[in-house]
Structure formats: C-alpha cells, structure tokens
Amino acid sequence: MSVMAPEDEADPPPSAIRAPQSDAPQLDALFSAHWLRMVRLAVLLVDDRGTAEDVVQDAFAGLHHHWNRLQDADRAVAYLHRAVVNGCRSTLRRRRTARAWVAPHAVPTPSAEELALLGEERRDVLLAVAALPERQREALVLRYWSHLDEAGTALAMGVTRGTVKSTIHKALATLERQLRATQPTDDHTDDRSTKGGQR
Amino acid sequence: MSSVEERLADALAARANLEQADDHLLRRRHEEIATAATDSVISLDSAVDHDDALAGAASLDAARARRRRLVRVLAAAAAVIALVAAAVGVARLSARHTLQPAAGSLQQAYAGLARPQQPSDLAGSPFGDAEEGGDGVQRSSVRLLGQLPGRTYYAALDAGGRLCWIIEHDSGSSGGCELKNGPAETFELSETGSAVEAWLVADGSDTSGLTRRGFTEVAPSLWLPRDAVGPVTDLFSVLRSPWEPSDAFPAFIDGSRYTAGSERVLTKTGEATYWAATNPAGEVCFMVLLNQAQAAGSTCQPPLVAATRDSPLKSTAGSASVEAYLVPDHYSTAGWEQEGRVPLAPSLWVDRATGEQAAVEQLTAAAPFTVAPTVAMGTQEIRIPAGAGLTQVLVRCLTASPLQVRLNGVVRGGTLCVDRPRTDELEPVDVPLVNDSPVTVTISGPEEATWAAGVVKRTPAG
Known part of the structure; x- marks a missing residue:
C-alpha cells in the first residue's frame, strides 16, 4: 500500500477540494505543520493518543469551519492551541463524569512500555505532572513544552497573564516538592561509595 | 531555568516524542476533518469550545497592542472577558426562559451598580492600578458586589457599555460580558468549574424562580444559593475561641436571645465594648455597648449575608457614637482605610474617630x-x-x-x-x-x- 504524506501535491486530500481553492493550501500547510505538534500537546494533557487525535481533529475541523473569520496563520495557531486545550478540558470533564459510573482503571494512562522508554527520572516528573490540578498541568505543558510565552499561554488557557504566572509558580513549587519526596535519600549510597573508595 | 524547570522540559519533550506520525492514519484524519468541517451539526460542548477558541484567536491582535501599552491588568481582564463571552450567551439564553428583564439605563438597572463608587470597589479588584478606557473595563464603573470565602464578585461596564462581571478566586479570575449593550437582564455569572452558582439580578425582575431554587439576595443585585457557606463559626474564628468569664454579657444586657456561652468580647475600649455571638437560628450577632451610657445596639445576620457583605452597626447615645463592622475571616478590607474605617481588633473595624479615640486611650493608659x-x-x-x-x-x-x-x-x-x-x-x-x-x-x-x-x-x- 502506498503511503502518502498530506503535503504531497501529487494527490491532494479531499479537504483541499472541499475548501475554497485559495484557502486550501494554507489549511493544508497548517495541518502538515501543526497536526503532530497539537497531537503531542493533547497527549500531554489527556494521556492517550486516540483521545488526543480526536481532540485535535475536532480542533482542525473547527479551523476549517471558521477559516473565513481567521485568515491568518498566527490567529489559526492561537485558535488551535485554545481549541485543543478546550477540547482536552471537555474530555477530562466527561472522563471525570464517567469515573462515577465506570471503574477507575478505565481512564487511559501512558502504557508501561511507553513510560519504561523514558527512564525513571522522567517518569517521576511525568507522574508528578499528571497528579497536578488540570489548570496547573495545562500551564506547565503550554509553557515548557509548547514554549508559549506568558501571553500565549494565557490566551490558550483563557486566563490572565497574572493567573498564568501564579499557576506556574504554584505548579513548579508542587512539582519540586513531589520530586524531592520521590527522590531516594542519597546518604546510604554516598556512604557505600565512600567506603568502596577506601577499600 | 531552574533544575526542576529543566527536568520538566526534558521529560515533557521525551514523552511527546514518543508520539510519531503515522502517515496512513494522518491521511485518514485529514479526510475526516474536511468532512467534519462541512457538517453543520456540532455537539454543544464542541461548539462552545470552538466559539471560545475563535474569540481567543480574535483577541490576539488586541493582546499584542495591549502588550505594547503595558496595561497588564486591564488587558488580562479583557482576555478573560473575551474568553467566556460565548458561555455568557448560553447563560443568558437560559435566563430568558425563567426571568423577566427590567428596562432602563443599564447601570441604573442594577442596585449593585447604581450606588456611588467606593475605594473598596477598586482596591482589591483586578482594576485597582489599571488605566481608564481602552478595550477593557471602565474603571469608574467597577462595583464590588460581594465576597464569599475564596471568591469575590465584581460587576462593571466595558468600553462598549456592555455589562461585565469578574469573579476573583483563589486560582485566578473568571469573567465575561453580555453579548450586547443592554437591555438589563438577570443572568448567571458564569465561572469555569465553579461549585457556586451566582446570579446578577436586574432591579424589578421576577425572582420567584430563583427563590424556588433556593437562592437569596445576599447583597444588592447578587443572588447566591442559601447553602453557599457553612455555619457562622466557620466564618469567624473568634467564635471558635474558648469562652472566658470576661466574655460574659453584663447583667443589664438580656442575653437570652443569644446561644448561651457563644458570646465573645472582640475588644473593650473606654468608650465601648464589642461582642460577637450566635443565636439559636444559627445567625451571627454583633453587639456594641456604649459603656458610659450603658446603651447597647445589636444586629444578627444569617451566615450567608454576614459572609458576603459588610454590615455596619451604628450605636449612638448622647454625644457618644460608634460605627462598627464585624468582619469575617475571609473578607478583604482593602480600601476601607480610605473610606474612613480603621481596624480596632481582629474581626472588628470602626469609624476613624472611634479608632483614634481608642488609640489615644490605649496610649494614655x-x-x-x-x-x-x-x-x-x-x-x-x-x-x-x-x-x-x-x-x-x-x-x-x-x-x-x-x-x-x-x-x-x-x-x-x-x-x-x-x-x-x-x-x-x-x-x-x-x-x-x-x-x-x-x-x-x-x-x-x-x-x-x-x-x-x-x-x-x-x-x-x-
């Protein structure tokens, strides 16, 4: 089976035909440039790939739908960030509702294999991030993974810059506490190595 | 970048990089997007998310301009307002079904906004140091509606004359504006993820629906659920302190209206003695005794009212006059000093003249x-x-x-x-x-x- 990247001009996807001809290349370019990035953002917020892709697909569908009101790459990217964050929130809200009715283990989490690939230290960080309140997690992901500045993070989250600042401050403090708590005490290790050296 | 920030960035990047593009699925998604984009049926959740995202993207240009002007607080408020504008539409639609709007000038149509502005309306608000005008809220129109533990309600008009509200809470602020300039309506103050439903009620509106649903007017124009706060002892730490014999009412005060042993002296000055107590109805009571005249004044409030607004108690006998305020633990008194009120003891503020006299008495002692x-x-x-x-x-x-x-x-x-x-x-x-x-x-x-x-x-x- 032949695999075709969306930017391959030889066989334009149906979306390029449905959208107005003048807008199609821009929308396709946005899709090519931002699909994976948005999926990764969503994965960092909702934990599983399938849900993340659904959220991002919905965001891109909205982008197509509202393209005549955006017509600008910067605005489109801002729209995507916010739509993805909103979509993840809605998903988590539904998931929380569902939690009352289905077993807690039904909530998707990164697989053991996935986490094993990351190493213990990174896994500790990710588990600590996952344990943060929803808004704090969003702020950290947008700031330290999407590398949005404070204004961009505020825009994506729909809060003030001050809130972003204080949310990140609180989140980092919690994270630091958590990580310190999970860190093994080095005293014994140091003792052993010192003794070993003396031998 | 601190070590925890570096570790965080590294871990997020590593986790994200586990996700790789699958070209076959990518193509399928691309096709589905195009199909979904032409579909006019959108779920309510999704539609609200998209409208909100659209409002956010549209505010990008404004945000850039605001950044240049460095009007940080006001700009942030405008972004928040833009963010929830869509949600407001939903709230307003539901309001129309249940409540009748009042007519008239927008600001004058809400008692909570029609009163003159006080320093405390701005002092604790996000607009305290913002400049007038621009695309944000009109500073002169900001009014503090009420406070609850963990949240403060404000109403204001924006530059376009639309009615707006801001809710300051522990984790930031929420807010919104009506979609158009008037007419005055009763609507819910939407707040992301809030457990407390609050309504801004236009004067003369039919509030029977809200009353039936267990809401009550706690401050001018502000309606909250009757069970929005716990018992008064949760609100005033002084009522939880151990009772001392010196807390007892003097014999000439009839204490039978109050819960036995609930009275606590807030402070005693040469001029007056101040108590807080509870009554069998679960209300908080506030008493001021003018010592020389042996004349006492008192007031009792349900917990929700006592939590939400400041209730002055004025006692006058002959030339002695005291205006006092019993203040719950959570209540912000920002701006009160500019309004001529001064703190006298924990949970107790008084008018400046009373406070000055008490201070001089204390020094004289x-x-x-x-x-x-x-x-x-x-x-x-x-x-x-x-x-x-x-x-x-x-x-x-x-x-x-x-x-x-x-x-x-x-x-x-x-x-x-x-x-x-x-x-x-x-x-x-x-x-x-x-x-x-x-x-x-x-x-x-x-x-x-x-x-x-x-x-x-x-x-x-x-």
Missing part, C-alpha cells in the same frame, strides 16, 4: 507621658525636651500603612504597622539617653497612614 499622645496622618514630628531622661516612643497603628520612626534623622525600630498579627498592640521604640539636648522624633508614612504616638518614661534595662 501607658502614662506617665513625657510627651502627650497625639493622633496624626502621614508624617509628623514630636520633640522630646532636653533632660527628659530615658524615654520610649509608643506608636499605635490605626492603619496597615508602613511607618518609620527616626530619632534625630536616624531610623530606629524597623518598619512598623505592617504584617501585624493584631491591630491593637503598641509598638515601642526606645530612645537613647540624651540629656543635654532635645530629640526630634519623626514618624513618617504615606499620606493615608494614621497613627497615634506619645513618649513615655522608661526604666533602664536590667
């Missing part, structure tokens, strides 16, 4: 004075005459504004009046022994700083 107590605002000098011996300056703060004491130009005693656990303590500043010349004591603070001070003799240490 520490006599003998070398320099008699005086009350002042801002900066003032006191002169200690030559040969006064060992002395001490006693300062009684009436406001939380920082004060500095200088002796012959040299700062002594650090900064006074800020971060004070109690408002009724005296701050002593020792004066070194100077026998052959006078000492100039300069007490300085910002214009609004109010204090009383006097100079007393002190005995040598040890």
Whole structure:
C-alpha cells in the first residue's frame, strides 16, 4: 500500500477540494505543520493518543469551519492551541463524569512500555505532572513544552497573564516538592561509595 | 531555568516524542476533518469550545497592542472577558426562559451598580492600578458586589457599555460580558468549574424562580444559593475561641436571645465594648455597648449575608457614637482605610474617630507621658525636651500603612504597622539617653497612614 504524506501535491486530500481553492493550501500547510505538534500537546494533557487525535481533529475541523473569520496563520495557531486545550478540558470533564459510573482503571494512562522508554527520572516528573490540578498541568505543558510565552499561554488557557504566572509558580513549587519526596535519600549510597573508595 | 524547570522540559519533550506520525492514519484524519468541517451539526460542548477558541484567536491582535501599552491588568481582564463571552450567551439564553428583564439605563438597572463608587470597589479588584478606557473595563464603573470565602464578585461596564462581571478566586479570575449593550437582564455569572452558582439580578425582575431554587439576595443585585457557606463559626474564628468569664454579657444586657456561652468580647475600649455571638437560628450577632451610657445596639445576620457583605452597626447615645463592622475571616478590607474605617481588633473595624479615640486611650493608659499622645496622618514630628531622661516612643497603628520612626534623622525600630498579627498592640521604640539636648522624633508614612504616638518614661534595662 502506498503511503502518502498530506503535503504531497501529487494527490491532494479531499479537504483541499472541499475548501475554497485559495484557502486550501494554507489549511493544508497548517495541518502538515501543526497536526503532530497539537497531537503531542493533547497527549500531554489527556494521556492517550486516540483521545488526543480526536481532540485535535475536532480542533482542525473547527479551523476549517471558521477559516473565513481567521485568515491568518498566527490567529489559526492561537485558535488551535485554545481549541485543543478546550477540547482536552471537555474530555477530562466527561472522563471525570464517567469515573462515577465506570471503574477507575478505565481512564487511559501512558502504557508501561511507553513510560519504561523514558527512564525513571522522567517518569517521576511525568507522574508528578499528571497528579497536578488540570489548570496547573495545562500551564506547565503550554509553557515548557509548547514554549508559549506568558501571553500565549494565557490566551490558550483563557486566563490572565497574572493567573498564568501564579499557576506556574504554584505548579513548579508542587512539582519540586513531589520530586524531592520521590527522590531516594542519597546518604546510604554516598556512604557505600565512600567506603568502596577506601577499600 | 531552574533544575526542576529543566527536568520538566526534558521529560515533557521525551514523552511527546514518543508520539510519531503515522502517515496512513494522518491521511485518514485529514479526510475526516474536511468532512467534519462541512457538517453543520456540532455537539454543544464542541461548539462552545470552538466559539471560545475563535474569540481567543480574535483577541490576539488586541493582546499584542495591549502588550505594547503595558496595561497588564486591564488587558488580562479583557482576555478573560473575551474568553467566556460565548458561555455568557448560553447563560443568558437560559435566563430568558425563567426571568423577566427590567428596562432602563443599564447601570441604573442594577442596585449593585447604581450606588456611588467606593475605594473598596477598586482596591482589591483586578482594576485597582489599571488605566481608564481602552478595550477593557471602565474603571469608574467597577462595583464590588460581594465576597464569599475564596471568591469575590465584581460587576462593571466595558468600553462598549456592555455589562461585565469578574469573579476573583483563589486560582485566578473568571469573567465575561453580555453579548450586547443592554437591555438589563438577570443572568448567571458564569465561572469555569465553579461549585457556586451566582446570579446578577436586574432591579424589578421576577425572582420567584430563583427563590424556588433556593437562592437569596445576599447583597444588592447578587443572588447566591442559601447553602453557599457553612455555619457562622466557620466564618469567624473568634467564635471558635474558648469562652472566658470576661466574655460574659453584663447583667443589664438580656442575653437570652443569644446561644448561651457563644458570646465573645472582640475588644473593650473606654468608650465601648464589642461582642460577637450566635443565636439559636444559627445567625451571627454583633453587639456594641456604649459603656458610659450603658446603651447597647445589636444586629444578627444569617451566615450567608454576614459572609458576603459588610454590615455596619451604628450605636449612638448622647454625644457618644460608634460605627462598627464585624468582619469575617475571609473578607478583604482593602480600601476601607480610605473610606474612613480603621481596624480596632481582629474581626472588628470602626469609624476613624472611634479608632483614634481608642488609640489615644490605649496610649494614655501607658502614662506617665513625657510627651502627650497625639493622633496624626502621614508624617509628623514630636520633640522630646532636653533632660527628659530615658524615654520610649509608643506608636499605635490605626492603619496597615508602613511607618518609620527616626530619632534625630536616624531610623530606629524597623518598619512598623505592617504584617501585624493584631491591630491593637503598641509598638515601642526606645530612645537613647540624651540629656543635654532635645530629640526630634519623626514618624513618617504615606499620606493615608494614621497613627497615634506619645513618649513615655522608661526604666533602664536590667
């Protein structure tokens, strides 16, 4: 089976035909440039790939739908960030509702294999991030993974810059506490190595 | 970047990079997107998310301009307003079904907005240091509607004359504006993820629906669920403190209306004694006894009302007059000092004249004075005459504004009046022994700083 990247001009996807001809290349370019990035953002917020892709697909569908009101790459990217964050929130809200009715283990989490690939230290960080309140997690992901500045993070989250600042401050403090708590005490290790050296 | 930030960025990047593009699925998704985009049926959740995202993207240009102008607070408020505008539409639609709007000028149509602006409307609000105009909220229109533990409700008009609200809470702020300029309507103050439903009610609206649903008007125009707060003992820590015999009412006060043993003295001055208590209805009661006249005034409020707004109690007998405020633990008193109110004791504020008199009385009790107590605002000098011996300056703060004491130009005693656990303590500043010349004591603070001070003799240490 032949695999075709969306930017391959030889066989334009149906979306390029449905959208107005003048807008199609821009929308396709946005899709090519931002699909994976948005999926990764969503994965960092909702934990599983399938849900993340659904959220991002919905965001891109909205982008197509509202393209005549955006017509600008910067605005489109801002729209995507916010739509993805909103979509993840809605998903988590539904998931929380569902939690009352289905077993807690039904909530998707990164697989053991996935986490094993990351190493213990990174896994500790990710588990600590996952344990943060929803808004704090969003702020950290947008700031330290999407590398949005404070204004961009505020825009994506729909809060003030001050809130972003204080949310990140609180989140980092919690994270630091958590990580310190999970860190093994080095005293014994140091003792052993010192003794070993003396031998 | 700190070590935790570096670890965070690294872990997020590693996790994200586990997700790789699958070209086949990518193509399928691309096709589905195009199909979904032409589908006019969108779920409610999704539609709200998209409208909100659209509003956010549209505010990008405005955000850039605001960044240049460095009007940070106002700009942030505008972004928040834009963010929830769509949600407002939903809330308004549901409101139309249940409540009838009132007609008339928008600001005048809500009692909570029609009153004159007070310093406390702005002091604790996100608009306290913002400039007027622009695309944000009109500063002069901001009104504090009420406070609950963890959240404060404001209403205002934006530059376009639309009615807006802001809810400041522990984790940030929420807010929104009506979609158009009027007419006055009753609508829900939407707040992301809030457990407390609040309604802004236009004057003359039919509120029977809200009443049936268990809401009550807690402050002008603001309706909240009756069970929005817990018992009064949760709101006033003074009511949880152990009872002391000195808390008991004097014999001539009929205490039968109050829960036995619930009364607590907030403070006693020469002029008046102040109590908080509860009654069998679960209300918080506030009593002021004018000591000389043996005349008492009292008021009782349900927990929700006591939590939401300040309720003054004015007691007058002959020439004695006291205006006092019982303040719940969570309540922000920002701006009260500019309104002529000063703290007298924990949970208790009084009018400035009463506070000044109490401060002077307290200082006078520490006599003998070398320099008699005086009350002042801002900066003032006191002169200690030559040969006064060992002395001490006693300062009684009436406001939380920082004060500095200088002796012959040299700062002594650090900064006074800020971060004070109690408002009724005296701050002593020792004066070194100077026998052959006078000492100039300069007490300085910002214009609004109010204090009383006097100079007393002190005995040598040890």
